[in-house]
Amino acid sequence: MNKRRDAVVKALMVLSTAAACAVLVWILSFIMANGLSHITKDFLSSLVPQLITTVYLIAGTLVVALPIGVGTAIYLSEYAKPGKLLSSVRFAIQCLSSIPSIIYGLFGYVLMGTMLKFGFSLVTGMFTLAVMVLPILISTTEEALMSVPQAYREGSWALGAGRLRTTMRIVLPTALPGVITAAILSIGRIVGETAAVYLTVGTSLKVPTNLLSSGRTLSVHLYLLAKEAITPDAFSEAYATATLLIFVVLGINLLVRLTTRWKKG
Amino acid sequence: MSNVFEISDLDLFYGNFQALKKVNMDVPERQVTAFIGPSGCGKSTLLKTLNRMNDAIEGVKITGQVLLRGSDIYQGMDVSKLRKRVGMVFQNPNPFPLSVFDNIAYGPRTYGIRNKSKLQGIVEHSLKKAAIWDEVKDRLNKSALSLSGGQQQRLCIARALAAEPEVLLMDEPTSALDPISTLRIEDLVMELKQDLSVIIVTHNMQQAARIADQTAFFLHGEVIEYESTEQMFHLPKDPRTQDYITGRFG
Numbered sequence: 001m002n003k004r005r006d007a008v009v010k011a012l013m014v015l016s017t018a019a020a021c022a023v024l025v026w027i028l029s030f031i032m033a034n035g036l037s038h039i040t041k042d043f044l045s046s047l048v049p050q051l052i053t054t055v056y057l058i059a060g061t062l063v064v065a066l067p068i069g070v071g072t073a074i075y076l077s078e079y080a081k082p083g084k085l086l087s088s089v090r091f092a093i094q095c096l097s098s099i100p101s102i103i104y105g106l107f108g109y110v111l112m113g114t115m116l117k118f119g120f121s122l123v124t125g126m127f128t129l130a131v132m133v134l135p136i137l138i139s140t141t142e143e144a145l146m147s148v149p150q151a152y153r154e155g156s157w158a159l160g161a162g163r164l165r166t167t168m169r170i171v172l173p174t175a176l177p178g179v180i181t182a183a184i185l186s187i188g189r190i191v192g193e194t195a196a197v198y199l200t201v202g203t204s205l206k207v208p209t210n211l212l213s214s215g216r217t218l219s220v221h222l223y224l225l226a227k228e229a230i231t232p233d234a235f236s237e238a239y240a241t242a243t244l245l246i247f248v249v250l251g252i253n254l255l256v257r258l259t260t261r262w263k264k265g
Numbered sequence: 266m267s268n269v270f271e272i273s274d275l276d277l278f279y280g281n282f283q284a285l286k287k288v289n290m291d292v293p294e295r296q297v298t299a300f301i302g303p304s305g306c307g308k309s310t311l312l313k314t315l316n317r318m319n320d321a322i323e324g325v326k327i328t329g330q331v332l333l334r335g336s337d338i339y340q341g342m343d344v345s346k347l348r349k350r351v352g353m354v355f356q357n358p359n360p361f362p363l364s365v366f367d368n369i370a371y372g373p374r375t376y377g378i379r380n381k382s383k384l385q386g387i388v389e390h391s392l393k394k395a396a397i398w399d400e401v402k403d404r405l406n407k408s409a410l411s412l413s414g415g416q417q418q419r420l421c422i423a424r425a426l427a428a429e430p431e432v433l434l435m436d437e438p439t440s441a442l443d444p445i446s447t448l449r450i451e452d453l454v455m456e457l458k459q460d461l462s463v464i465i466v467t468h469n470m471q472q473a474a475r476i477a478d479q480t481a482f483f484l485h486g487e488v489i490e491y492e493s494t495e496q497m498f499h500l501p502k503d504p505r506t507q508d509y510i511t512g513r514f515g
Contacts, residue, residue, distance in 0.1 A: 152361055155360075156361070158352070160346070
């Protein structure tokens with residue numbers, strides 16, 4: 001009786017896993033099938049500004065968000081005393097992650113773009129997206145820090161090291177793979193974000209020359225191609241852009257993993 | 266013979282629970298002192314009081330006095346300096362996920378030693394003192410986590426010795442190890458007492474009988490009996506000590 005139920009449950013779980021994988025494979029192959037043939041040299045060179053804007057936005061956002069996010073996670077995990085304050089801070093961070101991105105976009109546009117007069121620019125986008133990726137950055141990093149064995153901290157304290165030295169020399173390096181995962185997740189969010197970027201970085205097709213330049217990321221370009229372009233082969237171009245976007249994300253993932261493995265070895 | 270620690274009227278509370286009751290004890294220099302007793306009797310708690318590792322625990326209250334060579338460790342002594350003088354080895358080997366070299370150099374670097382050749386000297390000296398040099402001298406740059414459990418524990422001893430402590434606190438250092446590794450650590454402790462004082466918490470009464478010069482028996486947060494190991498294991502004064510060492514409970 002029990003055996004039969006086990007078998008049924010197992011079959012169901014295998015089935016749902018297969019379904020999840022199948023959907024992923026389907027989407028990827030569909031996009032690639034429609035996109036790959038349109039990736040030509042000319043097409044790629046026309047996307048150079050979008051590619052550069054995307055990379056700039058990733059770098060800029062991480063420069064702003066990483067120190068704040070990792071610093072917050074360190075405070076929450078290593079310094080803050082458990083209590084009401086800590087749990088309400090955690091709750092606030094969770095709330096931040098459930099706000100729709102268009103609201104971040106609107107807020108960033110109004111505050112940075114209009115009130116502070118940065119307009120549609122990289123800097124407006126950087127700060128807006130930084131706030132957006134903070135929740136995932138903080139919670140992933142905090143989890144990584146908390147999974148560092150307490151015995152490491154005690155060993156360090158017993159040798160006379162203070163909290164700061166223990167954190168910087170032992171805890172943070174041990175949690176580094178988790179911090180990198182947090183950064184990769186953030187990059188995924190930045191690359192994929194459209195609404196907030198459209199409202200803050202803008203849609204200019206030029207290569208940004210400084211932080212105050214507007215630009216167009218791949219995702220925004222994809223949106224514009226699919227929704228607003230009037231040329232007949234806009235949809236094919238959209239597929240091709242999507243294909244490129246997938247490769248960019250994969251490439252960044254691999255690059256980050258490779259560099260960190262190389263550093264550790 | 267002078268004392269390294271003089272403990273008087275020490276009470277320790279975790280919230281409302283009293284874990285140590287009026288502990289009075291003098292720990293002599295360059296000897297091995299063992300703390301024995303059943304689980305939860307306060308022996309580890311007292312050990313952690315001696316390098317103030319209990320400070321990190323929420324809701325701990327300590328009254329009484331602990332003197333390290335005459336100076337009160339809870340009054341105006343820098344915790345970092347205290348822990349340089351009083352090293353600690355834990356129940357489970359806890360080498361850092363760093364190289365063997367960086368593990369040993371961690372303490373000295375914490376105290377500001379940066380000179381490479383000086384550090385190399387300290388690392389070699391400490392590993393030799395902990396009787397593990399021959400096993401690791403060719404792999405100083407390998408991760409300490411690649412060593413066996415017994416080697417890791419001797420590495421942790423070497424790491425503590427690198428700070429040149431006056432006292433080494435050992436909290437059941439062999440309870441996670443196999444019999445052969447245990448024996449090596451016991452031999453090591455006997456050698457170490459030429460240079461420093463060792464206080465060892467152990468669950469294993471034979472271990473106390475083998476290596477300790479004097480032994481303290483703890484029960485419910487009190488020191489029931491504290492005297493030379495020889496005396497305690499042959500002619501215990503208190504019937505409760507008698508019951509414990511003959512295996513009637515615990």
